[in-house]
Amino acid sequence: MKRIAIVLLFTLIVWAPLKAGEGKLTKTGTTMAQFLKIQVGSRAIGMGGAYVALSNDATAMYWNPSGLTQLARSGAVNFVHTRWIADMNFNFAAAAVRVGGFGVIGASFISLSTEDMKVRTEFEPEGTGEYFSALDMALGLSYARSLTDRFSIGFTARYIRQQIWHMVASAVAFDMGILFKTGYNWLTLGISVSNFGPKMQYSGKDVFVNYDFNPDEWGDNENIFANLQTDKWDLPLIFRFGLAAKIVDNETNQLTSAVEARHPNDNTESLSFGLEYGFKRRFFLRAGYQALFEQDSEKGLTAGAGFVYYLGQNLPLYIDYAYADWGRLINAHRFSIEFQF
Numbered sequence: 001m002k003r004i005a006i007v008l009l010f011t012l013i014v015w016a017p018l019k020a021g022e023g024k025l026t027k028t029g030t031t032m033a034q035f036l037k038i039q040v041g042s043r044a045i046g047m048g049g050a051y052v053a054l055s056n057d058a059t060a061m062y063w064n065p066s067g068l069t070q071l072a073r074s075g076a077v078n079f080v081h082t083r084w085i086a087d088m089n090f091n092f093a094a095a096a097v098r099v100g101g102f103g104v105i106g107a108s109f110i111s112l113s114t115e116d117m118k119v120r121t122e123f124e125p126e127g128t129g130e131y132f133s134a135l136d137m138a139l140g141l142s143y144a145r146s147l148t149d150r151f152s153i154g155f156t157a158r159y160i161r162q163q164i165w166h167m168v169a170s171a172v173a174f175d176m177g178i179l180f181k182t183g184y185n186w187l188t189l190g191i192s193v194s195n196f197g198p199k200m201q202y203s204g205k206d207v208f209v210n211y212d213f214n215p216d217e218w219g220d221n222e223n224i225f226a227n228l229q230t231d232k233w234d235l236p237l238i239f240r241f242g243l244a245a246k247i248v249d250n251e252t253n254q255l256t257s258a259v260e261a262r263h264p265n266d267n268t269e270s271l272s273f274g275l276e277y278g279f280k281r282r283f284f285l286r287a288g289y290q291a292l293f294e295q296d297s298e299k300g301l302t303a304g305a306g307f308v309y310y311l312g313q314n315l316p317l318y319i320d321y322a323y324a325d326w327g328r329l330i331n332a333h334r335f336s337i338e339f340q341f
Contacts, residue, residue, distance in 0.1 A: 026266075026267055026268050026295055026296075027265065027266045027267070028266060028267050028295075028296075029266070030233065030234065030266050031233055031234045031235060031236040031237075031265065031266040032162065032169065032199075032200045032233040032234070032235060032236075033136065033138075033160050033162060033171075033195070033200065033235055033236060034236060035090070035110065035112040035136040035138075036110070036138065036160070036194070036195050036235070036236055037236050037238070037264075038084070038090055038110075038112065039062075040059050040062045040063075040080050040092040040110070040336075041057070041059035041062070041063075041078070041080065041092075041320075041336055042080070042304055042306065042320035042321055042322035042334045042335060042336040043057070043059075043276075043284075043286065043304065043306060043318075043320050043322070043336070044059060044063060044322075045302060045304065045322035045324055045334050046274070046276075046286035046287070046288065046302055046303060046304020046305070046306075046320070046321075046322035046323075047258055047273075047274025047275065047276055047286050047287075047288040047302070047304070048260075048272040048273055048274040048287075048288025048289050048290040048302045049260070049272045049274075049288070049290045049291075049302070050242055050244075050258040050259055050260035050272040050273050050274045050288060051063045051064075051242075051258065051260065051274075052064045052177070052190040052191065052192050052240040052241070052242040052260050053179065053188045053189055053190030053242040053243050053244035053258060053260070054067075054188070054190070054242075054244040054256070054258045055067025055068075055070065055177075055179075055190065056070035056071065056072070057071065057076055057078060057318070057338055057340075058071075058076040058077060058078035058094040058095065058096050058106065058108075058338060059078055059080075059092075059094065059336075059338075060096075060144075060154070060177075061094050061096070061106050061108040061140055061142045061156055062092070062094075062108065062110075062194075063177075063192065063240070064154065064177035064178075064179065064190050064191075064192040064240070065106075065142045065143070065144050065154030065155055065156045065175055065176070065177050065192070066144050066152040066153050066154030066177040066178050066179045066190075066192075067144070067152075067154065067177070067179060067190070068096050068104040068106055068142060068144035068154055069103070069104055069144045069145065069146045069152040069154070069179070070152070070179070071096060071098060071104065071340070072340065073314070073316075073340045073341060074097065074098045074341060075095070075096055075097035075098060075340065075341050076094075076095070076096050076338055076339065076340045076341070077093075077094070077095045077338065077339045077340075077341075078092070078093065078094045078095075078336065078337070078338040078339075079092070079093050079336065079337050079338075080092040080093070080334065080335070080336040080337075081335070082332065082333075082334050082335075084112065084332070085326075085329055085330050085332075086114075087114070087115070088112055088113065088114050089111075089112070089113050089114075090111070090112050091109070091110070091111045091112075092108070092109070092110050092336075093108065093109045094106060094107065094108040094109070095107055095108075096142070102145070103143060103144055103145030103146075104142075104143070104144045104145070104154075105141075105142065105143050106141070106142040106143075106144075107139075107140065107141055107142070108138075108139070108140040108142065108156075108158075109137070109138070109139055109140075110136075110137065110138040110140075111135065111136065111137045111138075112135075112136040112137075113133065113134065113135045113136070114133050114134045114135075115133065116131040116132070116133050117131060117132060117133065118130075118131060119131065119132055119165075132164070132165040133164075133165075134162075134163065134164040134165075135161075135162075135163045135164075136161070136162045136163075137160075137161050138158050138159065138160045138161070139158065139159045140156045140157065140158040140159075140175075141156065141157050141158075142154060142155065142156040142157075142175075143155050143156075149181075150180060150181040150182075151178070151179070151180050151181075152178065152179040152180075153176075153177070153178050154176070154177050154178075155174065155175065155176050156174065156175035156176075157172065157173075157174055158172070158173050158174070158175065158195075159171075159172055160172070160173055160197075160200070160235070162200070162202075165204075165206060166204040166205045166206045167202045167203065167204035167206050167207070168202065168203065168204050169200040169201055169202045169203070170200070171197050171198050171199075171200045171235065172197060172198075173195045173196060173197030173235055174196050174197060175192065175193065175194045175195065175196070176192065176193050176196070177190065177191060177192035177193070178190070178191050178192075186245055186246040186247075186249065187243065187244075187245050187246075188243070188244045188245075189242075189243055190240070190241075190242050190243075190244065190260075191239075191240065191241050191242075192238075192239075192240045193237070193238070193239050193240075194237070194238045194240070195235045195236050195237050195238060196235075196237060197235050198235075199232035199233055199234055199235070200232065200233055200235065201230055201231070201232040201233070202230045203230065207227050207228040207229075207230060208225070208226075208227055209226050209227070209228060210222070210223040210224065210225065210226070211223075211224045211225075211226040212224070234265060234266070236264060236265065236266055237264065237265040237266075238262060238263070238264045238265075239262065239263040239264075240260055240261070240262050241260070241261050241262075241263075242258060242259055242260030242261065243258065243259055243260075244256065244257070244258040245257050245258070251280065251281075252279070252280055253277070253278070253279065254276075254277070254278035254279075254281060255275070255276070255277050255278075256275070256276045256278070257273070257274070257275050257276075258273065258274050258275075258276075259271070259272070259273040260272045260273070262291075267294060267295070268293070268294055268295040269293065269294075270290075270291040270292060270293050270294035270297070271291075271292045271293055272288065272289065272290045272291060272292065273288060273289060273292075274286060274287065274288025274289075274302070275287055275288065281308070282307060282308045283305075283306075283307050283308075284304075284305060284306040284307065284320075285304075285305055286302075286303065286304040286305065286306070286322070287301070287302065287303050287304075288301075288302045288303075289301055289302065290302055290324065297327075298326050298327035298328060298329050299324070299325065299326060299327070300324075300325035300326075300327060301324075301325045302322060302323065302324045302325070303322070303323050304320060304321055304322035304323065305320070305321055306318060306319060306320035306321065307319060311339075314341075315339070315340070315341055316339075316340050317337065317338070317339050318337065318338040318339075318340070319335075319336075319337055320335070320336050320337075320338075321333070321334065321335055322334040322336075
């Protein structure tokens with residue numbers, strides 16, 4: 001009961017300022033690289049995305065890079081594939097390995113892509129014979145290390161690229177996170193800052209135009225080579241702060257709770273929370289709620305399940321599934337696989 005009371009108290013403390021901020025003007029739609037906000041890992045999503053203090057697998061490179069220090073074994077490889085909204089494909093892959101006393105290093109890849117589509121114009125609505133596609137991608141390198149038996153820190157450097165037809169925008173951004181095991185061994189604090197970097201701007205030959213400086217005069221050059229100037233936009237910076245608590249932890253039953261507050265630069269603050277029940281550390285059921293108090297949110301309940309299949313005595317394969325309610329949008333079903341060695 002003491003453990004439950006601490007988690008509820010933390011939720012109440014965070015809830016008050018979030019509730020007070022309702023109704024304020026948001027900055028929704030004012031940042032680029034929105035694909036960086038698509039959550040990864042079915043375990044995390046099944047728990048409402050409240051994962052900043054619970055990260056202990058390869059997906060920590062997305063949520064909180066310091067969580068890589070909590071890997072149960074020497075390394076891990078994670079794969080995620082999702083058929084995303086509007087028939088887009090979302091993929092995530094990550095690999096991490098422990099390097100003795102140096103710490104843990106990892107690499108990750110994120111992509112969001114479309115199928116080829118016809119180029120259509122008002123004069124050729126059936127297509128010009130050309131095709132275009134869109135691709136967002138990010139490549140990341142991570143490093144994490146335990147500074148003490150209770151305190152860990154981690155960093156990620158990520159190259160971000162967005163492309164649509166002949167237009168490209170790119171930037172390098174950084175993530176940083178910490179994990180702190182409190183004086184209560186069952187309670188962990190997690191904090192992370194994601195996507196800290198410069199503004200992005202599209203460039204490419206699709207903004208090339210022939211310009212007539214003075215169309216009202218005869219004899220001037222009406223085909224001056226010029227480029228339209230596109231605007232610069234911020235990256236979706238996210239600050240996460242959360243707690244994870246092991247309410248029950250024995251060989252037969254495990255019950256873990258997590259709560260997380262988020263402060264993005266392009267939306268209102270929100271609160272997410274989740275629960276995970278484990279049976280003999282092999283079968284798991286999860287539930288949660290995502291983005292509580294987020295203004296005009298389409299998000300809601302989440303649920304998930306998972307189990308561990310041992311390929312060998314010390315070679316577990318984690319297979320997880322998650323469902324997330326997206327209101328009027330498509331409900332997303334996620335599958336992920338992680339192999340630890």
